[in-house]
Amino acid sequence: AQKITQTQPGMFVQEKEAVTLDCTYDTSDPSYGLFWYKQPSSGEMIFLIYQGSYDQQNATEGRYSLNFQKARKSANLVISASQLGDSAMYFCAMREFTGNQFYFGTGTSLTVIP
Amino acid sequence: ETGVTQSPTHLIKTRGQQVTLRCSSQSGHNTVSWYQQALGQGPQFIFQYYREEENGRGNFPPRFSGLQFPNYSSELNVNALELDDSALYLCASSSDRFGYTFGSGTRLTVV
Numbered sequence: 001a002q003k004i005t006q007t008q009p010g011m012f013v014q015e016k017e018a019v020t021l022d023c024t025y026d027t028s029d030p031s032y033g034l035f036w037y038k039q040p041s042s043g044e045m046i047f048l049i050y051q052g053s054y055d056q057q058n059a060t061e062g063r064y065s066l067n068f069q070k071a072r073k074s075a076n077l078v079i080s081a082s083q084l085g086d087s088a089m090y091f092c093a094m095r096e097f098t099g100n101q102f103y104f105g106t107g108t109s110l111t112v113i114p
Numbered sequence: 115e116t117g118v119t120q121s122p123t124h125l126i127k128t129r130g131q132q133v134t135l136r137c138s139s140q141s142g143h144n145t146v147s148w149y150q151q152a153l154g155q156g157p158q159f160i161f162q163y164y165r166e167e168e169n170g171r172g173n174f175p176p177r178f179s180g181l182q183f184p185n186y187s188s189e190l191n192v193n194a195l196e197l198d199d200s201a202l203y204l205c206a207s208s209s210d211r212f213g214y215t216f217g218s219g220t221r222l223t224v225v
Contacts, residue, residue, distance in 0.1 A: 004156070037216075043202050045157070045216035091156055100170035101147065102206075102214070104156030 001026050004092050006105035013082045014113050020067070021077040021108045023092030031097035034075040036066065039089040039107070048090075051075060082112045118207050118217035126223045127195050135190040135220045137205030144209060146188040148180060151202040151219070163188060192222075200224045 005024045013019035025034065036048040051059045051066045059066040067076040079086060092105045119138040127133050139146050145164045149157035159172035163182035177193040186207070192199055200223050208214040 043204070043219040043221070045204060045206070047215070093156075100162050101159035101172060102149070102157070104149075104158075106154075106156050 002105075003027065003103035004094055004105035006092055006108050008108045009106075010109045010111070012111050012113055013079075013086075015084060016081055018078060018080045019082055019110065021079070021090050021092075021110065023075045023077065023105060025073050025075060025092075025094050025103075027073075027094065027096055029096040029098050033095045033097075034066070034068070035093040035095070035102070036064070036075075036077045037091045037093060038086075039091060041088075045091070049077065079110075084112050084114060086110060087112045118205055118215050120203075120205050120217040120220050122220060123218070124221045124223075126225060129195055129197060129224055131195050132191065132193045133195060133222060135192075135203050135205075135222070137188045137190070137207070137217060139186045139188065139205075139207035140215050142209050143207035143215070144186050146182055146186065146205060146207045147214075148188070148190045149204040149206065150174070150199075151204060152198075153201070157204055160190065195224045197224050 032053045034051045038046045049059050049061045049064045049066050051068045058068050063080045065078045089107045091107045093102045095102050118140050121136045147162035148160040151157040160174050162170040166182045179191045182188045202219045202221050204219045206214045206216045
């Protein structure tokens with residue numbers, strides 16, 4: 001079974017609008033971390049936001065927030081006030097406490113329209 | 115603090131050849147891991163090194179091998195290159211379980 005599922009291959013959003021990128025995960029480890037990365041065409045994975053499995057509050061980092069629904073095993077990324085520079089690939093990833101690797105989804109290509 | 119540096123940035127090799135990719139870890143990071151990202155896919159875990167010892171490996175054949183040096187820099191070696199090895203290879207370093215920094219990657223093309 002896929003550890004991370006991203007069902008939106010591509011998304012479009014108007015500049016200054018908010019957008020939600022979906023991510024579901026699968027693990028039996030009670031302790032894990034969920035991550036979102038941005039990958040521009042240059043290739044670098046840029047860390048955006050982290051949510052621990054025991055965190056009670058949803059994580060926020062500036063314009064990024066993570067909508068963590070543990071029972072549903074979902075960790076959606078919300079980008080508020082989209083900017084043209086937000087156009088990139090976005091990857092959801094998980095790291096289990098007992099493991100030593102990231103599991104990545106297949107990514108969502110976000111295009112911000114002026 | 116410096117980030118993770120990978121070299122070369124681009125590389126073209128012929129099928130059957132061998133290649134070495136290099137990664138300079140972020141200062142203070144003693145763990146390095148390598149990922150292969152095929153076109154249109156998410157990164158796949160190759161292996162991880164902690165203090166010069168391999169401590170995890172993904173589903174990659176033995177012709178993918180690595181080294182970590184005392185200064186925590188690392189190499190990824192791939193022997194007998196195949197066309198399917200064409201990908202972006204990402205290196206990530208860390209000093210703890212969750213704080214990983216990725217490099218910009220090496221784009222390998224096998225022809």
